[in-house]
Amino acid sequence: MTTISYIDAINAAMQEELQRDENVFVLGEDVGVKGGVFGTTKGLMEQFGEERALDTPLAESAIAGVAIGAAMVGMRPIAEMQYSDFMLPATNQIISEAAKIRYRSNNDWQCPIVIRAPFGGGIFGGLYHSQCPESIFFGTPGLKIVAPSTPYDAKGLLLAAIRDEDPVLYFEHKKCYRSVTGEVPDEDYIVPIGKADVKREGDDITVITYGLTVHFALQAAEELAKEGIEAHIVDLRTLQPLDKEAILESVRRTGKVLILHEDNKTGGVGAEVSAIISEELLFELDAPIARLCGYDVPAMPISPPLEKFYMLNKDKVMEAMRKLALF
Amino acid sequence: MTTISYIDAINAAMQEELQRDENVFVLGEDVGVKGGVFGTTKGLMEQFGEERALDTPLAESAIAGVAIGAAMVGMRPIAEMQYSDFMLPATNQIISEAAKIRYRSNNDWQCPIVIRAPFGGGIFGGLYHSQCPESIFFGTPGLKIVAPSTPYDAKGLLLAAIRDEDPVLYFEHKKCYRSVTGEVPDEDYIVPIGKADVKREGDDITVITYGLTVHFALQAAEELAKEGIEAHIVDLRTLQPLDKEAILESVRRTGKVLILHEDNKTGGVGAEVSAIISEELLFELDAPIARLCGYDVPAMPISPPLEKFYMLNKDKVMEAMRKLALF
Amino acid sequence: MNHKSSAVETTRHEQLGLTDAQVLEMYRTMLLSRRFDERGLLLQRSGKINFHVSGIGQEAAQVGSAFAFRKQHDYFLPYYRDYAFVLAVGMTVRELMLSIFAKAEDPNSAGRQMPGHFGSKRLNIVTGSSPVTTQVPHAAGIALVAKMKKQDIVTYASFGDGSSNQGDFHEGCNFAGVHKLPVVFVCENNQYAISVPYSKQVACESIADRAVGYGFPGVRVDGNDPLEVYRVTKEAHERARRGEGPTLIETVTYRISPHSTSDNDLAYRTKEEVDYHKGRDPIPRFREYLYACGVLSESVETDMEAELAGIIKEATTYADQAPFPQPEDTLKYVYGDESI
Amino acid sequence: MNHKSSAVETTRHEQLGLTDAQVLEMYRTMLLSRRFDERGLLLQRSGKINFHVSGIGQEAAQVGSAFAFRKQHDYFLPYYRDYAFVLAVGMTVRELMLSIFAKAEDPNSAGRQMPGHFGSKRLNIVTGSSPVTTQVPHAAGIALVAKMKKQDIVTYASFGDGSSNQGDFHEGCNFAGVHKLPVVFVCENNQYAISVPYSKQVACESIADRAVGYGFPGVRVDGNDPLEVYRVTKEAHERARRGEGPTLIETVTYRISPHSTSDNDLAYRTKEEVDYHKGRDPIPRFREYLYACGVLSESVETDMEAELAGIIKEATTYADQAPFPQPEDTLKYVYGDESI
């Protein structure tokens, strides 16, 4: 085990896969010479050459589309979208193409691409450098979607995504890049897509979340433990397909559930989690299913007091958890 | 009151608004000379000239983007997407631009456009002429989304959408075009955006739905009435913003709710409706919140037995309603 | 076309390096495509199938392109009118019939997709969709792999004139241009995008004019002349193989049929206009050339028509009688791991 | 630029119909923009603001464009480096400062958007976003309205060289070309898109080459020469007013600053390269010209620098002290009907 940052875990996963499999390559804006605007692809061009850490023209639909074409003939492209906000020009390639290639060809063709996109706020990025776009893609069968919260999951899920036979959207939280560190194994491993993870055990309330807010929940849980409230914290890790079993099991354990995410509330992943629970476990609930999410505004503003108002944090999460525990 | 078809209601709404307000115009592929591939814009070019029923180049992002530009300087464009499946190249214009113009400019600029898109299946359209794309846009605050089921609502909501100060996505169900007829007032009226409609009253179970499936629910309800089951049927009509009050009221009335839509289940509008209910009315529920929706596959196939398997119909809906009533 | 060439002089096709057998095969493919297409229209009118989209009038352009490529070797991303193209690179009429009948055995999609949405891994025909020009970046991606892996493979991608206004056309061409990729982009300019004529789609004189903006050559060619199309495509194919990058070819044709069986074309164009272009139908024109060269004779032709009629009939009966997919097949192949 | 013109001959600017006062104002605007930009960088480095994106090196191109348009009359869709442009069409430094400080009074977005995301209904500066070239179709839409309503209004839309590879650039230009709309598209080619040089973005010699594919003229011009930029833009503006349609202008410049304050440009380009272009800075070059014409003198210059320093200082202090928006303002203006 070695302790590294979330961003280094992402970088290491790519570095190792480029090494292991000659069909893996990375493409995107500024991923080559510069090593990415956040540094996620640092060193890859130096080690593997220009073609395998490919600087592309400024055109996201082409980045996705070229990756899809390459994947159909046997490659394992990792397409980087500079910010998840800028994947929208590629929506048609992602939803109409990547998601449907296997299905429309009756399994004759496959599309094993990974699309990495930094998402989330709290970095003074303003409206177009802070968004959580997962709800746009979440309703599309054929896609897999992951969103790790720790270096271990970040590396393991990226390795799994690259080796997966289907298109995977990999949402990496910008705020976690350098603020979150953790242990990762020295040997090869993967985190299986479709499996949630219990990040903390507890019997009083269940918190179901993913991404940056996992950390707020964990911090809040530590404080609440002093008040005698023990929270059970489930990190979804994979958003599509959801780990239904893990969700239901965690709810059975406490009977009280708070769903937490940074993406705005209406139409978010939390709605589906809630719907699954009330479809399957309604009579085991001891409290209404609560959601604490981003406000329903188009995107978070850059002005510091507004960004702070929009973003969740330990205190806001703790308040919601306490309220649920006391219900 | 005059009895007309759903498609004629849409055509009439546009015709009347083009007449009433010189700032209204229609643009899209084949909307001029041909009058639309379905005939929704028939006669408009003849009556109002080429500029107000404008045939555009084959480029959806430009159609949306040009409409947005025109709207920002005071026009009321109605942009037609030939099939809702083909709005995806315009996603960036819709989500990054239309939805955020008011917000990002702190109310200095507005974007009163309507984007009309025929959606849904059952017409042997196959993967790319049958989709329900509402989940892609549903999680985006700043957009309004409507989806009428009857000629009355189709006309009234389109009039409201054109007069609205914000961008409205108007999803019209292709299968309703000629198969659904109904009365519309002879005088001017609107159906307010944001208001659901009770299409049938009943005390045993609540069905919440929109679009084509409203009709399946109504047909099923008639048959179930003979078995002594009285269904309360709520047509959402507006998907964004949801009519929370109407949803909750209808659930309070029966304590049992079935959410029904053609769009695939995971991440659909039904998930949010369910989440709202279990957040607000958990202890008034007498049965788990049920959802009957499209299968979680990328899109419906064209082959007749597969399309039939995918599509909901009166019998499938009746079965789900009966099961809920008997819970 | 030079109608005066006689059998003793070197023929145009010989000058292009094509044998008599090859041009006869070109002709046969055009005719087979036409007969299939006519049957498709008939089947739709008689209610046997729900929908047909036709390539009538574009066969010469398609076959001329296809013959410059290597079957089961190069990669192909055709568009929905490319029946003659896919027949030329190996698809059978039976397979096309299975597709228009939406039957389980259809190799393109097992009846999932509309007719004209081709795909066959065996034939290197890459699965296509309806939203136009998404295949342009895919073709660039495939060509990028050929370049990375130093494989002698050229990729073909076609699309309509109206479709060249989509963002993906621009982005895909630009990517291919920057990386000098081995790909040939073919715009089949049939003058219409459904009801919208060329003049309302674009303001440039020729779609081929767009190539300069991507740093590679653009060539406009008479799409009713299969040999001329072959010639320029062969050149483009060779440029690609030499590592000199992409070419954009515009084959100027005319869409003789309505847009699809759902379209009434006389609502937006005149019978006279259509008739004029029927008079320039590439098939009789090429037939005349082949007669003039002595490649085609009455007896060859009679045999050919009989053979094709047999193929169409057999394929129609086969596809008509073939089973539909099982309803529950709807649920298959969402993901590679079916347990999900 | 012709440095030999003396005050007695007709100067270049007079030949273009510009008065001495006007060119002095051009110069003043360039300088004001530069001083604002330098202060922005300083404020970021000192931690006063979080982020700055600079237009240093592009002022001549921007001012040359802006002076061909009519303030508070034409419509403007500038991009994030267009400080000199927006200053020229009426925005004040105080307003720009309020924006980079993200304060409530910022007229662009009340502190919601990043700096460089301009918008002011009062000034006909249309609200812009970050995803590049979405403004190109908007500009076409605004120009379409001018044409429909027979208004004498010309629309300006600018963007970077890398951005001209986006689908929206293509679709917007094509739409404007087909409808011959009164719009001028300006590509400020500063040789880089963040770290990616021109040669890896496009394979065409000039972005202006793309115009032919849209059926309108494309003009490449030295973006370090404000008068030449003015001349070609004025011509484009007149073409637009005459109903002859769009023009694409490529102003060739160089991005002297790093991409933004988050960028370390020496990771992908050399100091020598940057220094070479600093040596071609348009501001001293224009200054020299104005001296040569006798428009600028030491005393005028001293006064101007003092005036601008005062403006920058006042604006900085004002913006620094201005209140932030209220946290709950986050919830405002999602829809027109606030009750939703």
Ligand SMILES: Cc1ncc(C[n+]2csc(CCOP(=O)(O)OP(=O)(O)O)c2C)c(N)n1
């Ligand atoms: C993105 C997208 N928008 C709209 C359509 C609907 N549509 C199908 S074919 C067509 C016209 C295509 O015209 P062109 O590119 O000239 O090809 P042609 O049909 O003439 O061969 C349209 C608008 C589509 N398939 N994809």
Ligand SMILES: Cc1ncc(C[n+]2csc(CCOP(=O)(O)OP(=O)(O)O)c2C)c(N)n1
């Ligand atoms: C659609 C989109 N993708 C990516 C980005 C991130 N980004 C911001 S500026 C930029 C480079 C733009 O280069 P260019 O168009 O040449 O303009 P310049 O910055 O050089 O003035 C990139 C990639 C973006 N803003 N929008």
Ligand SMILES: [Mg+2]
């Ligand atoms: Mg065409």
Ligand SMILES: [Mg+2]
């Ligand atoms: Mg640039």
